[in-house]
Amino acid sequence: MSRAPRSLLPWLKSGIVVVLAAVFLYIVSVPALFLPFIAAIVLDSALAPFVSALERRDWLHRHAVMVVFLGFAAALALFLAVVPRFAAAEAATIKTMWPESRPRLTALLQDTEAVVNRWLPEGGRLDLVSGVPDRAQAWALSAIAAAPASMPDVLMALFLVPLFTFFLMRDGPELKRAIVASVPNRYFEMALSILYKVNRQVSNYLRGLLAEAGFDTFIASSLCAAFGVPNPLLIGILVGTTAVIPLAGVVFASIAGPLIAVFSTTGDPVTTAGLTLLAIVITHTLDNVLVAPLVIGHSVDMHPIVVIVSVLVAGRLFGVLGIVLAVPVTSIVTVIAQEGYRGLKANEYFLKHT
Amino acid sequence: MSSRSLWDNFFRQRDDRGDVTTALARVPVFKNLNRGELALVRKMIHLRQYQSGEVVFAEGQPGTGMYVTVSGRVNVVLNYRQPDEIVLAHLGAGDFFGEMSLLDESPRSALAVATEPAELAGFFRSDLFDLIEKNPRTGNKILLGLAEVLGARLRATNSELRRLSGPGGSPSGRQAGDLALRV
Numbered sequence: 021m022s023r024a025p026r027s028l029l030p031w032l033k034s035g036i037v038v039v040l041a042a043v044f045l046y047i048v049s050v051p052a053l054f055l056p057f058i059a060a061i062v063l064d065s066a067l068a069p070f071v072s073a074l075e076r077r078d079w080l081h082r083h084a085v086m087v088v089f090l091g092f093a094a095a096l097a098l099f100l101a102v103v104p105r106f107a108a109a110e111a112a113t114i115k116t117m118w119p120e121s122r123p124r125l126t127a128l129l130q131d132t133e134a135v136v137n138r139w140l141p142e143g144g145r146l147d148l149v150s151g152v153p154d155r156a157q158a159w160a161l162s163a164i165a166a167a168p169a170s171m172p173d174v175l176m177a178l179f180l181v182p183l184f185t186f187f188l189m190r191d192g193p194e195l196k197r198a199i200v201a202s203v204p205n206r207y208f209e210m211a212l213s214i215l216y217k218v219n220r221q222v223s224n225y226l227r228g229l230l231a232e233a234g235f236d237t238f239i240a241s242s243l244c245a246a247f248g249v250p251n252p253l254l255i256g257i258l259v260g261t262t263a264v265i266p267l268a269g270v271v272f273a274s275i276a277g278p279l280i281a282v283f284s285t286t287g288d289p290v291t292t293a294g295l296t297l298l299a300i301v302i303t304h305t306l307d308n309v310l311v312a313p314l315v316i317g318h319s320v321d322m323h324p325i326v327v328i329v330s331v332l333v334a335g336r337l338f339g340v341l342g343i344v345l346a347v348p349v350t351s352i353v354t355v356i357a358q359e360g361y362r363g364l365k366a367n368e369y370f371l372k373h374t
Numbered sequence: 375m376s377s378r379s380l381w382d383n384f385f386r387q388r389d390d391r392g393d394v395t396t397a398l399a400r401v402p403v404f405k406n407l408n409r410g411e412l413a414l415v416r417k418m419i420h421l422r423q424y425q426s427g428e429v430v431f432a433e434g435q436p437g438t439g440m441y442v443t444v445s446g447r448v449n450v451v452l453n454y455r456q457p458d459e460i461v462l463a464h465l466g467a468g469d470f471f472g473e474m475s476l477l478d479e480s481p482r483s484a485l486a487v488a489t490e491p492a493e494l495a496g497f498f499r500s501d502l503f504d505l506i507e508k509n510p511r512t513g514n515k516i517l518l519g520l521a522e523v524l525g526a527r528l529r530a531t532n533s534e535l536r537r538l539s540g541p542g543g544s545p546s547g548r549q550a551g552d553l554a555l556r557v
Contacts, residue, residue: 075508197420205422209431209438209498212420216500362436 056177058345060184065223066230067092067189085189093182100178103253110251114283121283128282128289210363217355222348228312229264235311236263236303240277243299249292250284259300263307265343266331270304322351394421394495397444400468402523406515414512418505420496424488429454433485437475439498443467446492454485464489476502476520
């Protein structure tokens with residue numbers, strides 16, 4: 021193959037960088053690409069320890085990646101073959117039982133309203149009964165109606181997430197080296213330090229979050245099944261997925277979980293709601309005692325006030341995705357600010373002497 | 375520093391594996407590694423080009439790792455460009471510096487500056503941690519090599535202090551030597 025003339029090389033290099041930047045901006049600006057990209061980063065972090073474990077046994081990186089990826093693909097296929105079917109069956113029972121469960125939900129809300137309002141002043145009393153069942157029905161119907169429209173995105177994600185994950189696992193280390201190599205000498209050590217710390221913090225956090233979601237799903241489903249609560253898998257998935265939302269997730273699960281159970285129970289709604297709430301409380305207690313300190317620990321090392329403020333601001337600006345990504349993004353910004361400050365302080369010396 | 379370095383570092387295509395691996399093999403920190411392990415380290419290091427007079431790292435800057443001189447020359451200097459400037463070492467191909475930073479992030483105790491166009495191979499704490507995680511045997515060999523280098527340095531320092539605290543040393547040297555030997 022003939023090589024490009026030397027005079028054309030700068031143009032060629034600039035062109036490649038412009039194309040790469042354009043591709044990155046395009047991915048960021050299109051949610052159907054951006055969300056799978058984020059999911060791939062999470063999966064890459066989660067699968068990295070398995071690749072490392074094989075590399076410790078003298079496997080080549082590409083072989084380790086291939087084996088771990090195939091294992092992940094098999095597990096994903098099994099998951100998709102089993103879980104959605106059970107979850108859909110459980111969701112169908114809610115729809116079937118809605119005419120029966122609506123009066124029970126109204127009765128439960130009336131009882132709750134009466135208990136709560138006993139403690140509230142005259143002007144600030146709650147009105148749970150009027151409108152809530154109608155709003156719940158409207159919300160459920162709109163969600164069901166919107167499902168077919170989102171199917172192309174879901175199918176696209178099912179294709180893109182494994183694709184992005186594979187290439188991140190295989191070429192991630194080289195990509196990071198290329199990024200560091202592109203930094204001028206003066207900022208090289210600072211860039212290397214930032215990349216290493218960001219990678220370590222974010223990987224630990226995302227890995228912990230994924231483990232936490234899996235643990236919560238399993239424990240909440242098991243406890244609900246043991247307590248005889250209807251739709252245990254659906255409630256477990258709800259508790260697991262909302263566990264990735266800092267602070268607000270547990271509140272949302274504690275409200276939506278009992279409601280799902282009450283929708284589909286034939287028994288006493290108060291007892292069912294109480295048992296569901298108990299299962300969720302036990303799950304989150306076990307999570308806080310066992311999982312969070314072990315798998316998340318001090319991976320992001322942020323003050324709770326900073327977490328609250330970052331979640332509120334990100335939620336306000338970017339919605340649910342902002343809430344989920346608030347902690348790792350704030351952690352990244354903190355590392356860049358700390359390392360950048362230290363690096364720039366050191367560069368004062370460079371500027372004085374070079 | 376010229377703007378060329380960005381492109382040169384990013385798109386560099388070189389056939390220098392032999393030179394770099396040879397330079398690495400001569401470094402005491404890597405002396406316990408076999409050929410395969412050296413090739414692994416060769417894949418992890420960061421090759422950087424420096425122009426004459428370009429500072430590699432400054433005194434007081436947080437340390438992140440060590441450098442091996444593949445080609446060119448580097449000076450290690452205290453009080454750079456000050457009236458009381460002291461050149462601690464003139465380093466050439468195969469020499470290494472900054473190895474203390476593989477252990478902690480303490481500030482660099484001196485400045486390193488290229489005195490002619492130089493190519494340096496950087497091996498950093500993040501690379502070492504990565505290696506310890508993925509290939510503990512190789513990581514441990516490097517740590518052992520590092521411990522041997524630091525041990526040799528400590529022995530040399532003790533010997534120098536003993537010499538200073540001896541009958542031929544200056545009063546302040548004797549005082550410093552006595553103090554260090556008591557520690």
